Amino acid sequence: xxxxxxTTAGSVDDGKSTLIGRxxxxxxxxxxxxxxxxxxxxxxxxxxxxxLALLTDGLRAERE
Amino acid sequence: MNxxxxxxxxxxxxxxxxxxxTAAQFENPALLFSGGKDSIVMAWLARKAFWPAKIPxxxxxxxxxxxxxxxxxxRDSFVENLGARLIVGSVQASIDAGRVREETGPDASRxxxxxxxxxxxxxxxxYDAALxxxxxxxxxxxxxxxxxxxxxxxxxWDPKNQRPELWNxxxxxxxxxxxxxxxxxxxxxxxxxxxYIQREEIELPxxxxxHKRNVIKRGNALLAxxxxxxxxPGELAEEKVVRFRxxxxxxxxxxxxxxxxxxxxxxxxxxTARQTERGTRADDQRSETAMEDRKxxxxx
Ligand SMILES: Nc1nc2c(ncn2[C@@H]2O[C@H](COP(=O)(O)OP(=O)(O)O)[C@@H](O)[C@H]2O)c(=O)[nH]1
Ligand SMILES: [Mg+2]
Numbered sequence: 001x002x003x004x005x006x007t008t009a010g011s012v013d014d015g016k017s018t019l020i021g022r023x024x025x026x027x028x029x030x031x032x033x034x035x036x037x038x039x040x041x042x043x044x045x046x047x048x049x050x051x052l053a054l055l056t057d058g059l060r061a062e063r064e
Numbered sequence: 065m066n067x068x069x070x071x072x073x074x075x076x077x078x079x080x081x082x083x084x085x086t087a088a089q090f091e092n093p094a095l096l097f098s099g100g101k102d103s104i105v106m107a108w109l110a111r112k113a114f115w116p117a118k119i120p121x122x123x124x125x126x127x128x129x130x131x132x133x134x135x136x137x138x139r140d141s142f143v144e145n146l147g148a149r150l151i152v153g154s155v156q157a158s159i160d161a162g163r164v165r166e167e168t169g170p171d172a173s174r175x176x177x178x179x180x181x182x183x184x185x186x187x188x189x190x191y192d193a194a195l196x197x198x199x200x201x202x203x204x205x206x207x208x209x210x211x212x213x214x215x216x217x218x219x220x221w222d223p224k225n226q227r228p229e230l231w232n233x234x235x236x237x238x239x240x241x242x243x244x245x246x247x248x249x250x251x252x253x254x255x256x257x258x259x260y261i262q263r264e265e266i267e268l269p270x271x272x273x274x275h276k277r278n279v280i281k282r283g284n285a286l287l288a289x290x291x292x293x294x295x296x297p298g299e300l301a302e303e304k305v306v307r308f309r310x311x312x313x314x315x316x317x318x319x320x321x322x323x324x325x326x327x328x329x330x331x332x333x334x335x336t337a338r339q340t341e342r343g344t345r346a347d348d349q350r351s352e353t354a355m356e357d358r359k360x361x362x363x364x
Pocket of ligand 1: 010011012013014015016017018019053
């Protein structure tokens, strides 16, 4: 399997994390326990839908 | 001529470069060795990096006193075969000295206590760099940490104050009393580790291969019944065919049911796994930023 290196560049809140999260999700590169953790965090934060940005935004500062 | 190297060879070259850069930039580095597959691979790479000379720094094991006996046996023979020097930091000694207080209750674990022992060991031996086997796919906080990770005088990590690492330039400059954590395996995944172990024919503790064992189901985890873990009221120890995907403190490392008893079968299993390997670690499930919070305090 070949490795794909992928970079995003943009301002704060341009949607970088959401895009990467969505690509990971669509390419089936997420695990069940990761998705469960993201779903639980989304619910806790009051997000309407599962927030796929949380797949990459692991640090407290990024979740603020 | 077309010269390409495959993914594993690239990762190997990168890790060896980082190990050599660590030896070059720091006066007194140490390699943190847990007896798990990542630190085994890291030590293996260190031997390659400096061969035919010996590894120019000691292996440091932070011993919780709650290790699997198989880990300890493996550790001693691995270190001897490597011709390396072993330093042990003992969590039990930290408890006896009153540096930390043992957790109580059914979920008690010495995992958190390791941080104090680690920082005390770093200070006692005046290590200015501690090499760790963290990988990018292990945990979201680990994925955000640099190869050369600066720690302040209290050993703490500040994710908002990380240094840029452009191309192959690593900046290990520090003030007196500060140290670095260095992660040569930053870009590796669990699968890369297994492929490399197979390619290099590295011997592993037999805990990684499928075997029969008495286990206790607690939360999502199957904990091995042992001196430090016994069934609580309402729990039952049952014999199952299991193996470990990660090896750490026996009180928080869960087994998985598996009949993978060879490297080929393990690789097959990892390729189709639906859970990350840390899905079996009770220590990561304490909160959503558990790893980051521990790292900020000085954890591995
Ligand atoms: N309408 C719309 N909103 C988006 C889109 N992508 C991201 N967002 C929202 O924009 C905000 C910032 O997204 P995030 O991925 O965290 O941005 P980052 O700071 O670049 O990582 C969030 O509230 C997202 O829900 C999009 O394609 N359309
Ligand atoms: Mg973002």
